[in-house]
Structure formats: structure tokens, C-alpha cells
Amino acid sequence: MRVALALALAGVACSGLGDSFREPELQLDHAVVRGIGLSGGNLDLVVRVQNPNNFTLHADKLQVGFDVEGSHLGEITYEEDFSVTQNGQTTLTLPLRFGWSGVGRAVRAALGYGDLPYRMKGQATLKIPGGFRKVVSFTHEGRAPLTRAGGRALLRWGSGPS
Numbered sequence: 019m020r021v022a023l024a025l026a027l028a029g030v031a032c033s034g035l036g037d038s039f040r041e042p043e044l045q046l047d048h049a050v051v052r053g054i055g056l057s058g059g060n061l062d063l064v065v066r067v068q069n070p071n072n073f074t075l076h077a078d079k080l081q082v083g084f085d086v087e088g089s090h091l092g093e094i095t096y097e098e099d100f101s102v103t104q105n106g107q108t109t110l111t112l113p114l115r116f117g118w119s120g121v122g123r124a125v126r127a128a129l130g131y132g133d134l135p136y137r138m139k140g141q142a143t144l145k146i147p148g149g150f151r152k153v154v155s156f157t158h159e160g161r162a163p164l165t166r167a168g169g170r171a172l173l174r175w176g177s178g179p180s
Contacts, residue, residue, distance in 0.1 A: 106116075
């Protein structure tokens with residue numbers, strides 16, 4: 019009986035969102051090169067999360083797969099609580115460590131461009147009113163500026179002083 023009541027309440031809570039719920043939008047704002055070595059490097063992915071809803075979204079998990087020029091760079095699991103105000107946005111910094119094996123050409127090319135042609139695919143776990151969770155999937159492709167730590171732009175190959 020208790021299980022049936024809990025399931026019924028879960029259905030009511032989620033259906034209360036009904037057609038008014040719209041999934042958040044995630045996109046890479048920019049990437050920061052934190053370090054590059056012989057075996058790979060570290061990037062901070064600065065991701066903008068936009069909430070198109072008329073209520074605040076709360077989340078406690080974000081899982082992201084990250085590709086550059088068709089090569090898979092790595093996976094990130096962010097397990098910190100975050101909120102996005104109604105019709106607002108927030109920025110998250112997601113650290114990514116990658117190895118050169120299998121992705122060296124793609125990353126080196128991106129370093130030469132000064133921006134990153136990327137694809138992010140993953141899911142966010144949202145906390146829904148009533149104590150329930152909703153997992154939403156996302157995919158986003160685009161190009162984002164690539165900078166060095168300290169905010170300085172990377173020099174593009176051939177664009178340095180003559």
C-alpha cells in the first residue's frame with residue numbers, strides 16, 4: 019500500500035510539471051588549457067547551463083562525454099549540487115584530464131586553431147519538487163574559444179610576431 023501511494027505521488031509530482039517543464043540547455047562557453055605534458059593535458063571546460071523554466075532547477079549530478087574533431091577526449095562526472103534560477107543561467111567549471119593516445123592529432127589541431135570544435139553528450143540528474151529525480155539527456159556541438167590559464171588567448175600557428 020505504501021509503495022503504491024509513493025508511486026502515485028511521484029506520478030502526480032512529475033505530472034504537475036507537465037508541459038510546462040523544458041529541459042535545460044548546456045553549451046561550452048570556453049575551454050582553458052591548464053597544462054600540457056608528454057602524456058596528455060588538463061582542460062577546464064567552462065559550461066553554461068541555461069534554465070528556460072519559470073522555476074528554479076536544482077541538480078546534483080552531471081555526466082559529460084567530450085569529443086574534439088570526432089575524437090573522444092574523455093568523460094567527466096560532476097557530483098556537486100548546483101541550481102539555476104528561473105529563466106536564468108549558471109556557469110560550471112568541469113576539469114578534464116586527457117591523454118595524447120588516440121586524440122593527439124585532433125587536440126594539436128584545435129590548439130593550432132585557437133578554438134575547439136567540440137561535441138558534448140551526457141545527462142543531468144535534476145531534483146524535482148516532491149523529492150523526486152528526473153534524468154535529462156543532452157547533446158551539443160559547436161566551437162568554443164580555447165585559452166590558457168590566466169585568460170590569455172592561445173597563439174594560432176603562424177599568427178605570432180614576424
